[in-house]
Each structure stands twice: as C-alpha cells, then as structure tokens.
Amino acid sequence: MSGTTIGYVGVGNIGTPMVLSMLREGLDVLVRDLRKDQAAECLAAGARFAESNEQLAAECTRIGVAVVNDKQLNGLFRSEGGLLDVCRPGTTLIVHSTVLPETILALGEETDKRGLKLVDAQVSGGDLRAREGDLAIMCGGDPADIEANQDYFGAISRITQHMGPRGAGAGAKLSIQMMTFGNWMAAIESMRLARSLGLDEQTLAKFATDTTADSWVAQMWGNYDRLLHNHPLAGTEDLFRMFDKDLFNSVLVARDHGIELPLTALSSQIMKAAMQERIDYSADTYAPKPELAKRSA
Numbered sequence: 367m368s369g370t371t372i373g374y375v376g377v378g379n380i381g382t383p384m385v386l387s388m389l390r391e392g393l394d395v396l397v398r399d400l401r402k403d404q405a406a407e408c409l410a411a412g413a414r415f416a417e418s419n420e421q422l423a424a425e426c427t428r429i430g431v432a433v434v435n436d437k438q439l440n441g442l443f444r445s446e447g448g449l450l451d452v453c454r455p456g457t458t459l460i461v462h463s464t465v466l467p468e469t470i471l472a473l474g475e476e477t478d479k480r481g482l483k484l485v486d487a488q489v490s491g492g493d494l495r496a497r498e499g500d501l502a503i504m505c506g507g508d509p510a511d512i513e514a515n516q517d518y519f520g521a522i523s524r525i526t527q528h529m530g531p532r533g534a535g536a537g538a539k540l541s542i543q544m545m546t547f548g549n550w551m552a553a554i555e556s557m558r559l560a561r562s563l564g565l566d567e568q569t570l571a572k573f574a575t576d577t578t579a580d581s582w583v584a585q586m587w588g589n590y591d592r593l594l595h596n597h598p599l600a601g602t603e604d605l606f607r608m609f610d611k612d613l614f615n616s617v618l619v620a621r622d623h624g625i626e627l628p629l630t631a632l633s634s635q636i637m638k639a640a641m642q643e644r645i646d647y648s649a650d651t652y653a654p655k656p657e658l659a660k661r662s663a
Contacts, residue, residue, distance in 0.1 A: 370394075370426075370427055370428065371394045371395070371396050371425050372388060372393055372394065372395050372396070372426060372429070372518060373395075373396050373397075373398065373422045373426030373428065373429035373430070374388075374395055374396070374397045374398070374413075374429070374431075374432070375397075375398045375399070375422070375429065375430070375431045375432070375433065375442060376398075376431060376432040376433040376434075376438075376463070377397050377399050377404055377405045377407075377408050377432075378399075378404065378432065378434070378598050379493050379593070379597050379598055379599075380432055380462070380489065380492075380493055380496055381430075381432035382405075382407055382408055382493075383493050383494075383496035384430070384432065384462070384489075384496050384501070385397060385408045385411075386407070386408065386411055386497060387496065387497065387498070387499035387521050387522045388521045389412050389413060390411075390521075391499070391517075391520075393517065393518070393521055394414075395408070395412075395413045395414070396414045396415070396416050396421075396425055396426055397409075397413045397414070397416065398415070398416040398419065398422050402415055404598070418447075419442075419447055419448060419451075419452050420447065420452050422452075423449070423452040423453045423454060423457065427457050427458065428457070428458045428460065428515060429449065429453070429457065429458070429459050429460065430460045430462060430518070431449075431459065431460065431463060432462040433463050434463065434604075434608055435463065435464075435465065435607075435608070436463075436465045436466055436469045438463070439463050439465055439469060439473070440469065440473075443473055443476070444476075450476055450477070450480060450482075453480070453482055455480065455481030455482065456481060456482070456483070457482050457483065458482075458483040458484075458485060458511060458514070459477060459483065459484050459485070460485045460487050460515065460518070461473075461484065461485065461486055461487060462487055462488065462489050464488060464536070464543070464611075464612055465536055466615055466618070466619065467533035467534075467536040467537045467540075467619065468533070469536070470486045470533045470536050471532060471533045474507075474532045474533075483507075483508070483511050484507060484532060485505060485506075485507040485508075485511050485512060485515070485532075485535075486505060486506035486507055486532050486533060486534065486535035487503050487505045487507075487512075487519075487526075487535055488503070488504050488505075488535040488536055488538060488539030489501045489502070489503050489504075489522075489523075489539075490502045490503075490504070490539065490542050490546075491524075492586075492593070494589070495524075499521055499522050499523070499524075500523070501522055501523045501524065502523060502524060502525050502527070503519060503523045503525070503526040503535075504527055504529050504534075504535045504538035504539060504542070505528050505529060505534075505535050506528075506529055506530055506531055506532045506533050506534035506535035506536065506537075506538075507528075507532045509528050512526065512528055537619070540612060540615060540616045540619060541616075543613065543616065544612075544613065544616050544627070544630050546582065547609070547612065547613055547633060547637065548629060548630065548633055549581050549582075549583045550583050550590060551633045551636065551637065551640055553581075553583050553584065553587070554640045554643065554644065556579075557570070557571075558643075567587065568587065571584050571587035572587075588648070588651075588652075590644065591644050591645075591647075591648035591651065591652050592652045594641060594644060594645050594648070594652070595645065595648065595649070595652040595653045595654065596652065596654065605641075606637070606638040606641060609637060609641060610634050610637040610638060613630050613631075613637065614634045616630050616634075617630055617631045617634060
C-alpha cells in the first residue's frame with residue numbers, strides 16, 4: 367500500500383518520533399493534533415497538518431492513533447465528528463495508545479458496524495527507539511490487516527508480532543509494562559540504598575549489566591530521568607497519571623479475571639513518590655536550563 371497518505375493522530379512524546387521514522391522511509395504523512403504547534407517537528411520534516419478529522423478521513427485510508435489514554439481514545443472515536451463518524455468504509459485504524467483491552471473490544475464492535483478495520487497495535491521501546499524506527503509492536507486483530515500494512519509497521523519497528531484477536535495487543539502491553547515498571551521501581555530502591563552507601567549510580571548500573579541484575583532498565587539507566595524532565599507533560603500532574611495508569615489498569619484487568627497482582631498494585635501506589643524522587647535527584651542533569659539573560663551592552 368505504499369504511495370497512499372497515512373494519517374496520524376497524536377504527535378506527542380511517542381507519536382512525533384514514529385511519524386519522523388515514517389517520513390524518513392518516504393511515506394506521506396498527514397498529522398492531526400489538538401495543538402498545531404505540537405506538530406512543529408513533524409511539519410519541519412515534511413509532514414502535513416490536518417485541520418480537522420474530516421480532512422484526515424478524506425485524504426487517508428490508514429490512520430495511526432497515539433493519544434494518551436482511554437478517555438482521549440474514546441473521545442477521538444466517539445465524539446461528534448469523531449473518527450467513527452467521518453471515516454470511510456474500508457479505512458484501517460491502527461491504535462497505538464496504551465489502553466484497556468475492553469476499550470479496544472468495544473471500539474472494535476463499533477468499527478465493524480461501520481465497515482472500518484481496527485488494529486490493536488501497542489508499542490514498546492520508548493521515544494529513543496521510536497526515533498530510530500526500532501520499536502517492538504504487539505498486535506491484536508486480523509492478521510490480514512497487519513500484513514496489508516507492512517510498509518507502515520516496517521517503518522517504525524524492528525519486530526511486529528501478532529498476539530491474537532483484538533485486545534490481545536493491549537493485554538500484551540499491560541504485561542510488558544508490569545515487567546518494565548516493576549523492574550524500574552525495584553531499581554529505584556536499589557539505587558536509593560547504593561547512594562546511602564556512597565556508590566555512584568552510573569557505575570553501579572553499568573556494572574549491573576554484566577551481572578544477574580542485567581535488564582533494559584539497567585542498560586538504559588537515566589533514560590526515565592531524562593524523560594521525566596523532557597516529556598511534553600513534565601511539570602504537570604498528568605505526567606504521573608500517564609505512567610501509573612498502566613499498572614493501575616493491570617490491577618483492574620486482573621480483578622475482572624479473578625487473579626491477584628499484589629506487587630503491581632503496590633507499585634502503582636508508590637510510583638508517583640518514586641518518580642518525584644527521581645525528578646528531584648536528577649534535576650541538575652536533565653532539567654531544561656533557562657537561557658541566560660543577555661548582558662546589557
């Protein structure tokens with residue numbers, strides 16, 4: 367399907383580098399966001415901006431979506447003039463937002479009624495790998511819809527794995543987030559102890575990669591500190607909610623399935639305090655520096 371215009375909604379921390387990877391591969395991308403200035407980097411790289419959902423739907427038969435949460439996703443699809451209203455039958459909607467599996471299933475029922483195709487395509491790897499087109503994508507939906515969009519997935523990922531029917535991508539992402547953030551919470555505590563003993567964090571993290579403590583968190587130590595200071599939501603309460611919602615959602619899903627996730631539940635409760643600790647600790651290294659006032663002549 368190369369040569370067709372790809373629509374993309376939500377050019378924030380993860381959406382922007384994904385769009386940049388598509389542009390680098392020669393794909394034509396029309397982006398949509400509530401704030402046009404949020405799309406500045408994409409526009410400078412060659413993307414075009416859709417002023418409305420109607421324009422997006424008129425020009426695109428494939429639309430990627432990377433809004434923040436379930437509420438935003440439902441609003442984008444279900445509000446007056448939303449994607450369910452304006453997209454033409456046959457349009458493929460590719461959802462990258464980390465949301466509840468039940469949200470995907472409910473949207474899937476609506477897209478089916480309208481002759482639309484919905485692919486549940488959760489991503490992992492963070493903004494740095496997204497910028498390199500090196501994400502890992504876990505998909506739920508019809509394998510034929512995934513295969514038909516290999517140029518799209520190939521531009522943004524190192525691997526695209528079909529996990530099962532719609533909702534399976536969202537379920538896989540929650541499971542991956544539990545592993546990742548659980549590891550991060552444990553690492554934050556280990557670094558707290560290390561600092562109290564006079565150890566250097568970076569030295570310990572580098573050494574840990576040659577021990578049984580090796581992990582992506584250890585290999586990328588400092589990455590989350592950077593993100594906490596440079597994310598578009600930095601400095602707002604929404605930053606904490608964006609991170610801890612995944613663990614909270616995992617607990618909600620587990621309750622519906624009659625299983626207990628005590629470590630995940632605890633991690634979701636302590637994550638905000640742990641994040642604030644890291645923000646305070648790493649401010650000198652990662653906080654944006656205000657421009658120095660110009661000296662008067």
